[in-house]
Amino acid sequence: MSTRLLIFALAAVAQCSTAAAAEPQPGEARAVGLPASYKDHPLYNIYAERVSMFATLPRLDGGIAFVGDSLTDEGRWAEHYHDLRVANLGISGDNSEVLSYRAAQVVQLRPGRFSC
Numbered sequence: 762m763s764t765r766l767l768i769f770a771l772a773a774v775a776q777c778s779t780a781a782a783a784e785p786q787p788g789e790a791r792a793v794g795l796p797a798s799y800k801d802h803p804l805y806n807i808y809a810e811r812v813s814m815f816a817t818l819p820r821l822d823g824g825i826a827f828v829g830d831s832l833t834d835e836g837r838w839a840e841h842y843h844d845l846r847v848a849n850l851g852i853s854g855d856n857s858e859v860l861s862y863r864a865a866q867v868v869q870l871r872p873g874r875f876s877c
Contacts, residue, residue, distance in 0.1 A: 795862055804854040811852045815866060821846045823873035828863070830855045833877070848872070 795812075799805060824846025827838050833851025848870060850863070860877070867875060 795859065799859055802854070804852075808852055808854070808859070812863065812866070815848075815850055815863075818848055818870060821848055821870045821872045823871070824848065826850055826867050826870055826872035826875040828860065828867055828875055828877040 795805075795808070799808070802808070825838070825842060826848050827833050827836060828850045830851060831853035833849065834853045834855075836849060836851065838849050839847045850867060850870075
């Protein structure tokens with residue numbers, strides 16, 4: 762298992778209990794915090810916009826969540842997995858530290874699998 766995948770999995774597990782306690786209803790926004798150090802990042806506005814958009818996505822109910830940086834963000838995953846529910850949650854410039862803040866948001870989409 763790659764270090765990146767392990768970090769994401771551990772963050773997701775750690776946040777699942779918190780996320781489950783306050784799980785939003787379908788269509789309700791899923792708020793995501795960011796590390797204080799990221800507020801000065803040049804891509805902060807893009808990041809905040811993408812995270813807000815992800816909060817409006819419907820549940821995947823067993824589909825695939827693609828999570829990661831620009832390599833994921835620029836992928837056309839739905840074209841390759843047209844028979845499955847797919848969500849591209851990639852954000853250019855993302856890293857493991859900030860991704861850990863989005864782990865609960867990814868889990869709340871209820872993917873059956875995720876790729877990062």
